[in-house]
Amino acid sequence: MMKRILVTLPITEYHKKRLERNVTNCSFQYVPLSEVTIDMVQNSEIIVGNVPVSYISASNNLELLQLNSAGADAYILPGVLSSGTILTNATGAYGKTVAEHMFGIMMCLQKKLHLYRDDRVTGEWNDYGTVTSISNAIVTVIGLGDIGLYFAGMAKALGAYVIGIKRRKSDCPKQVDELHLMEDFYEIIPKADIIVSFLPNTPSTYHLYNAEFFSKMKNTGIFLNGGRGSAVDQDALLAAVQNQDISAAGLDVTDPEPLPSEHPLWKEKNIMITPHVSGSYHLPETLDKIVEIAAANIENHLAGTPLKNLIDFETGYCK
Template sequence: MIKGKKILVVLPVSEGQKERLEEFADKSCFTYTSYKKATKKMAEEADIIIGNIDPDLLEYAKNLEWLQLNSAGADAYVKKGVLPEEVVLTNATGAYGPGVAEHMLAVLFSIQKKLHLYRDNQNQCEWQDEGEVMSLRGGCALIVGLGDIGLYFARLLRNFGYRVIGIKRRPGQVPQGVDELYTMEHLDELLPEADVIFSVLPETKATKNIFNAKRFREMKNSAVFLNAGRGSAVNTEDLCQALIAGEIYGAGLDVTDPEPLPSQHKLWNMKNVVITPHISGDFHHPATLYRIVDIAAGNLKRYCAGEPLMNVVDRETGYRK
């Protein structure tokens, strides 16, 4: 049992999920709250925090030993001065595959079948034919950032006959559901092959504006670009110009730069863009919170046993080690 630790949980957990978390620690150690309701006093008292607390409160968390995020991205928490080096930082990589991948597949299909245009027409009470559409089957998909989300997306696309190419930071064995695997150095030579490009990149110095005017020009003019990683991976102005010029067919964005996207931004009014407000990785999909709780509970068990924690974040890269 974890003795004498005060554990702050910043997650909308059910009673059953509380029991799952408390299995390896005395119940009196736990405080449950939300992101908006977490206080300076709660942060001051916590030895362990489970969930994405407001980074500004962490300066008061002088007793903190370990922060378990409920997100896969850790960009707000790896900035200098946010967390002392001795605090272990873990993320929720592995929780978001179904939620994000299924959402972005729906966005892709909407673009390919012009369903977003027909919804716009419906809102205007217009009976209008929008012309030729794409087939849902076949083609080549390039997944840039082949983690849990990328792999889940790859396996979904394989059901529709896609050839799937993955890009990772480091070389390794080609995972099941992927046809070919490369590293980032091969991005430029792979972009011209892809009918669908899916970015699932985190926010790091290396990924900022990686999709820019040069790379949009390398894509097919029939390509669909999807982004569900971080908006900072895309130069938004360059994306707009590529869409206007017809250098790519369309874009599906669950993340943007800036975010939230200003109401007057020209992206909102582009007919070949589908935008959702960074919600694919939230708790909307029923599997997501269960997976997060499983990751946190597994790490509590390891913490209790003095074993190394899973999903430890590298502070320099922002990725899981």
């Protein structure tokens, strides 16, 4: 039977050629996400892209859902996918774009560029005093997937001492000076000048960064979240910055998103917020990488060979 492949990415002719190159006996349908209908989703064996969860409703036709995101939280909830559907994500596509974005926020906060920027409105020539350097910082990266490793590599390349924290035992990656498991969490926190989290939204990460966590950070420390907003107790974070228990925070993710315009996090000058833009297609090469992952997985699925980036429904991570 001719398999129907629905692709909802904003791709070019070049990308289409790549997807179709080694595929026979399939029909490709390219539809912008905003124009996708329930019928299109229900009538596809393979979908590439984060189609609305409500359109899927455990479709029995759906054999493979290849997400364009690294996060898979919405798709692993019970009842969304039929038990026969394979779910894969785009881990590997976002390392550079998310890591660089968070690294930029880190440097901003270290150099107080956020405060200097605020003075643009009045044209004031204020001096905000002492800054810190990445070159002799202790940087703790929590979550050592593709994004965390890229961030670690950047920090190490500029002189930082990098401590990685992950869930499962492994050899120490070359981007990291010292590797720990989550059980060492509270031992590591007080040492770090910079703590950056790339954890996904799972039950075990919910409000992991709470009042106790922030109380153990250095009061000169900077906290960064490039994973999911639900990992942070935002009230506790706000209090920690306001009370100068930590020096500053940078968030590309919040809970909820968008963060309501009247939310108190916006009011604290030493918190930098960006509207979940570190990933997506903001860096053009990200799309190339997603297409490459999707093309390989479509080919693997059709050939019955092992797929890349299979999601474990229990953890929301890659298997």
